[in-house]
Amino acid sequence: MIRNGFLAILGLFTLYAVTMTALSGIEAAVEQFRVLWYLMLPLVIGFGIQVGLYTKLKQKMAGMMTTSGTSAGVGMLACCAHHVADVLPILGLSAAATLIGQYQKPILMISLLINIIGIGIMWRKAQ
Numbered sequence: 001m002i003r004n005g006f007l008a009i010l011g012l013f014t015l016y017a018v019t020m021t022a023l024s025g026i027e028a029a030v031e032q033f034r035v036l037w038y039l040m041l042p043l044v045i046g047f048g049i050q051v052g053l054y055t056k057l058k059q060k061m062a063g064m065m066t067t068s069g070t071s072a073g074v075g076m077l078a079c080c081a082h083h084v085a086d087v088l089p090i091l092g093l094s095a096a097a098t099l100i101g102q103y104q105k106p107i108l109m110i111s112l113l114i115n116i117i118g119i120g121i122m123w124r125k126a127q
Contacts (some may be wrong), residue, residue, distance in 0.1 A: 008052075020032060054120040054122065
């Protein structure tokens, strides 16, 4: 359970680093993390907690995993949505990239809320 949570944290950090470095360069990846660490760090840790709880729940009862897995998936989808702004200019959609870029912090905050809700649901199911 704990091992899977730590692997999930490492995996998500790696995904972030690779994606941001490939799209914007290492300096931009480091700078963005420096600016948004207070939102990104709790999201990554929350994801690790969800994976750990998911592992525990999967061992206990397979039927409950649909609800918990969905909330974790929604949280991760929302978490990564802000990276769409990095790709849109490449696709010729600069106006859309600007619009999404303006909402990066609110998207991350909503993601954090979804993450907390997912942890709460999974924690109650695990008890």
